[in-house]
Amino acid sequence: MAQLSPLLKQATPVVVDHGEGVYLYDVDGKRHLDFTAGIGVTSTGHCHPRVVEAAREQIGKLVHGQYTTVMHKPLLELTEKLGTVLPSRLDSLFYANSGSEAVEAALRLARQATKRPNVIVFQGGFHGRTVAAASMTTSGTRFSAGISPLMAGVHVAPFPYAYHYGWDQDTATKFALRELDYLFQTVSAPSETAALFVEPVLGEGGYVPANTEFFAGLRERADRHGILLVLDEVQTGFGRTGKFWGHDHYDVSPDIVLIAKGLASGFPLSGIAASQELMAKALPGSQGGTYGGNAVSCAAAVATLDVIRDEGLVENAAERGRQLLEGAQVVADKTPAIGDVRGLGLLVGTEFTTADGEPDTATAQAVQHAAARSGLLLLTCGAYSNVVRMVPPLVVTSDQVDEALRIWGDVV
């Protein structure tokens, strides 16, 4: 009899039957408060009626219309809609299925457009598991273990992770930018550097926001050296941080934005947005894939964008995010094992540390499992998996945040 790979064995297995809003219901009828949102994907909640209806209607009409052969309406409609929420400079879109594929598409475009080989990524960044994306991922050795040789031409600069360095945000930012300049001087000359790939908030790396000065520093250096600034908004886009884009918090203008996850409420869809001028520099045949821009996914994405707008989900993410962060802070204040609580919108991370300030993976995982037994689904992240993160659907209500905080307080 076939069995699941051991990699899919979970410590606290939940076999889900169906989902509704912020809740998942397992096959035994137990209700789980889903503060994972399928790793930040089900932005409009599980099975939002308008998303379900849009997908159902589309399935009856056209499931797959391969986009280098024919064009279909949902893809055109989605492109038009994304144009209303993207920075106006980024008026050209290309689609794929997963975040990793979007990362690779941007990497190809950046290298082709600049004719430079190198990319700089930021320590603790996560960009995916395909080999190129894993080569650009530094949020844990587990993501690239055993798959070497990795892609050449990737260099790593520090991210201003103030808590990790034990500094204030300003000092961490100054350090990160100084080290980036040093990197240009020592291992990746600007004339060899195609792009900087950075997340507005380190996601898998531990839910670490940065500040305006850091992104202004990146923009200034990118402009000075003709390097592209690529913002990986795979986890932070579509209202997740309490503004439409994560980079809206820093008032920075990107050259390429990567989108996925919350875009289509759970249907596989990703993309890259750039200016027409930049996108035109991609070489024919180098971009694309059989399933990119799937018609049902695009229809679900159109409905998702409508729901985000009509239900004020960006504003809700900001308000509920504040409530969640404040509540998590209250719990942290009473808990010596918690070193830091941080976040932006509905990305809230609690970092567990020992009395000596060392990463405390065991406690983080014990808390995660205890929460799951109490009906609250959570994930860990960070290089040491010692950060417990809360990333609920953007439709979460004040009462549901209180419910999660009650369980959180008890299990912690």
Ligand code: PLP
């Ligand atoms: N980029 C970021 C910032 C992510 O958080 C992720 C996934 O978590 C990816 C890229 C990779 O996306 P996928 O798992 O869809 O390939």
